[in-house]
Amino acid sequence: EFPLAPVSIMLTKHALGALRKGLLSKEIKKANSVMSVLNDFYLGCFNEFYTRWREGGKTMIDSGFFNKEIESYVLRGRNTSSILAKAAQSLGGAELTKRPSKNKGKKGGVGTAVELDFSDY
DSSP, rough: OOOHHHHHHHHHHHHHHHHHTTTTTHHHHHTTTTHHHHHHHHHHHHHHHHHHHTTOOOOOOGHHHHHHHHHHHHHHHGGGGHHHHHHHHTSSSSSOOOOOOOOOSSSTTTTTOOOOOOOOO
């Protein structure tokens, strides 16, 4: 058992950290969507957390050390594709980050590329 809300917040922090470090840039450019890639990455992080927690027989006593372990794994650049693959696996092999755009070419609609700058954070 683990506290779901704090774990969700922690994994959101780690996913945003990966975004800020530029670890998701390649996938974002390929998918032309920051939110879909970030969502997929978050899902993969949660899958990784849950798998390690369950298979490692972790308890609340282990949570502090385990948080650091997950953080270092997520923010290590070479694990990005593995985390995204785990997200696809958790969705039953569905293709990720390729969402159809309803309003291609229209300003401000779905599918409009948005440049985010996290340099001040």
